[in-house]
Amino acid sequence: MLHLVVCIKQVPDSREIRIDPKTNTLVREGVPAIVNYFDLHALEEALRIKDEHGARVTVITMGPPSAEKALRQCISMGADEAVLVSDRAFAGADTLATSYVLALAIQKAEDEWGPVDMVLCGKQTLDGDTGQVGPGIACRLDIEQLTYVEKVEYLDTEKREIVVHRHLEDGVERVKAKLPVLITALAELNRPRRASLPGLLRAARYRPIVWTTNDFPNIDRSKIGLRGSPTIVSKTWVPEPKQVNTEFIEGDGPEAVAQALIDRLYATDLPQKLGWT
Amino acid sequence: MAEKEQKERKRKPMVGLQPEGDVDWSSYRGVLVVVEQRAGKAKSVSWQLLGQGRRLADKLEAPLMALVIGSNVSHLAREAIYYGADRVFLCDSPELENYRTRPYSRVCLHVIRTYKPEIVLMGATYTGRDLAGAIATHLPTGLTADSTQLDVDDERLLLASRPAFSEKMLATILCKQFKPQMATARAGVFEALPRDESRTGEIIPVPPQMKPEEITTEVLEFLEATGKVNLEDADVIVAGGRGLGGPGAFRLLQDLADELGGVVGASRAAVDLGWIGHDHQIGQTGATVRPKLYFAIGISGAIQHVVGMQNATYIVAINKDPEAPIFKIANYGIVGDLFQIVPAITNAIRQRKAAKDAADPQQPSTPQTV
Numbered sequence: 001m002l003h004l005v006v007c008i009k010q011v012p013d014s015r016e017i018r019i020d021p022k023t024n025t026l027v028r029e030g031v032p033a034i035v036n037y038f039d040l041h042a043l044e045e046a047l048r049i050k051d052e053h054g055a056r057v058t059v060i061t062m063g064p065p066s067a068e069k070a071l072r073q074c075i076s077m078g079a080d081e082a083v084l085v086s087d088r089a090f091a092g093a094d095t096l097a098t099s100y101v102l103a104l105a106i107q108k109a110e111d112e113w114g115p116v117d118m119v120l121c122g123k124q125t126l127d128g129d130t131g132q133v134g135p136g137i138a139c140r141l142d143i144e145q146l147t148y149v150e151k152v153e154y155l156d157t158e159k160r161e162i163v164v165h166r167h168l169e170d171g172v173e174r175v176k177a178k179l180p181v182l183i184t185a186l187a188e189l190n191r192p193r194r195a196s197l198p199g200l201l202r203a204a205r206y207r208p209i210v211w212t213t214n215d216f217p218n219i220d221r222s223k224i225g226l227r228g229s230p231t232i233v234s235k236t237w238v239p240e241p242k243q244v245n246t247e248f249i250e251g252d253g254p255e256a257v258a259q260a261l262i263d264r265l266y267a268t269d270l271p272q273k274l275g276w277t
Numbered sequence: 278m279a280e281k282e283q284k285e286r287k288r289k290p291m292v293g294l295q296p297e298g299d300v301d302w303s304s305y306r307g308v309l310v311v312v313e314q315r316a317g318k319a320k321s322v323s324w325q326l327l328g329q330g331r332r333l334a335d336k337l338e339a340p341l342m343a344l345v346i347g348s349n350v351s352h353l354a355r356e357a358i359y360y361g362a363d364r365v366f367l368c369d370s371p372e373l374e375n376y377r378t379r380p381y382s383r384v385c386l387h388v389i390r391t392y393k394p395e396i397v398l399m400g401a402t403y404t405g406r407d408l409a410g411a412i413a414t415h416l417p418t419g420l421t422a423d424s425t426q427l428d429v430d431d432e433r434l435l436l437a438s439r440p441a442f443s444e445k446m447l448a449t450i451l452c453k454q455f456k457p458q459m460a461t462a463r464a465g466v467f468e469a470l471p472r473d474e475s476r477t478g479e480i481i482p483v484p485p486q487m488k489p490e491e492i493t494t495e496v497l498e499f500l501e502a503t504g505k506v507n508l509e510d511a512d513v514i515v516a517g518g519r520g521l522g523g524p525g526a527f528r529l530l531q532d533l534a535d536e537l538g539g540v541v542g543a544s545r546a547a548v549d550l551g552w553i554g555h556d557h558q559i560g561q562t563g564a565t566v567r568p569k570l571y572f573a574i575g576i577s578g579a580i581q582h583v584v585g586m587q588n589a590t591y592i593v594a595i596n597k598d599p600e601a602p603i604f605k606i607a608n609y610g611i612v613g614d615l616f617q618i619v620p621a622i623t624n625a626i627r628q629r630k631a632a633k634d635a636a637d638p639q640q641p642s643t644p645q646t647v
Contacts, residue, residue, distance in 0.1 A: 017442050096417055130422035135410030140291045144494055145378050147407045168403050171501040177494040230419030230455050236448040242587055248610045257611055258621035262629060264609060273569050274512055277633055
């Protein structure tokens with residue numbers, strides 16, 4: 001049976017985060033924690049593969065104990081097992097340290113439940129927005145990566161081949177790869193299912209498996225958490241839009257205003273730069 | 278239990294855990310830009326990054342390097358010199374025709390490890406982000422995604438700033454521990470240098486790092502999106518927002534854009550309301566643009582939109598609300614009813630062209646599009 005691992009992250013719903021106009025700082029209080037939007041699409045794809053081919057779906061997250069709630073949501077949708085990789089030593093991780101710990105966890109999941117055929121991630125997180133953890137995991141596990149997938153065209157479990165459509169700025173690429181692969185999911189990939197009643201019942205009772213640093217005997221402690229993170233945030237600020245001296249154009253009726261605007265534009269270097277004659 | 282331990286031991290050591298111990302980073306010098314191309318045509322962001330790379334390299338008093346990977350792409354190596362590179366690494370081989378992560382990343386790793394740039398820059402495109410994520414893990418080093426500002430300080434540290442929390446904030450990211458310092462940057466943020474064919478530089482051939490038979494992924498085909506708007510390369514953009522009141526008014530914007538040889542853009546509000554497709558979206562989670570002329574019509578000017586268009590050379594704002602924040606960044610502001618003003622502008626341009634054509638019938642004036 002196929003073994004699929006879905007990596008998820010619990011994130012603050014960034015759409016709800018506001019800037020306090022007085023202090024110019026983020027207001028995080030009362031911001032709901034959600035399963036990263038794109039990760040739900042990754043999970044849905046894994047569940048579809050499970051429906052069609054039969055598979056074991058393991059969900060893994062690295063995060064604080066409160067991320068248990070996000071894992072239970074995944075169980076309610078139909079994941080078989082959920083693992084919370086949680087330890088204070090993991091805190092402050094950037095994408096490099098995160099991909100290291102998640103790759104270790106995937107290897108441990110292989111030891112527990114058999115070789116992994118596919119790892120599925122969201123294309124990026126709402127709070128980090130980097131899209132670097134997926135490629136980082138693929139690299140560390142030395143498997144192929146297929147990022148920004150908008151469609152799984154087919155999966156041949158006999159030949160162990162997958163064909164996906166990758167979304168690019170100027171078109172779509174059909175790519176064939178051999179399992180095991182890592183894919184990162186776009187929202188276009190599918191529509192995540194709602195939890196089923198049996199799923200909700202199971203989720204209510206479910207306690208995620210928790211792995212701490214002690215569960216990884218070979219872990220290199222210099223590669224995790226803040227210490228294992230080469231990037232440092234040196235400062236944050238709220239950007240001020242540039243200020244210009246706006247000339248307000250007025251006139252007697254829209255035609256006069258339009259004519260005045262055109263005269264202004266023709267008086268700039270635009271005609272020369274844009275080839276207006 | 279014993280079996281499990283055996284299984285663990287058989288595993289190859291994980292990638293990206295080098296280097297161990299103290300490494301002398303002082304030999305890392307210069308800025309490397311990885312040029313992205315498809316079918317021999319470079320992405321404009323690559324030349325923009327060479328422009329910014331040139332500024333950083335000059336400040337560091339170090340060379341600007343470019344890496345061109347593909348099949349039949351030697352002309353792009355020369356182009357990279359025309360756009361500012363001192364030295365270009367060229368890996369030109371048939372199996373590199375299409376981008377694939379492994380063969381491309383192996384070439385990048387080879388060049389980085391051999392020629393030791395202190396900074397590596399790539400476009401924050403789908404391909405650039407795919408490639409950068411793989412390379413940074415392999416090296417390993419720190420990587421800042423989606424930068425909108427790039428600078429260096431006196432200690433030769435790269436100051437890569439990027440939007441955070443849905444563009445509500447900017448954060449400056451440093452990587453002090455490792456070299457090279459890596460960043461991807463959005464298209465349209467930086468300005469390319471003028472193409473200069475008199476510039477000279479060195480082209481260094483680089484061999485592919487994987488045999489064709491070792492590459493297991495296969496690009497079956499590329500389906501080019503037709504009719505897709507190219508906001509990032511447009512010189513004129515006519516953008517609309519919530520103030521349009523519905524999808525129909527985009528027709529008026531399209532007429533104006535057609536007259537100016539431009540394209541139609543939109544704010545997130547208009548896209549979220551379903552009035553126009555996402556590929557028209559400018560700003561937050563949309564395109565960052567740098568046109569010469571930008572019309573913001575019925576757009577209030579939320580910061581999420583402004584970060585994507587404030588680098589336009591000239592901004593014209595049309596809004597019925599005189600207090601709309603968009604006027605703060607507009608060169609020309611018109612307070613009024615867009616349904617009257619936009620057609621009037623389109624008409625005024627038409628008349629001006631017609632008058633010109635009548636005066637000089639030999640040379641009909643049509644706007645040039647790029």
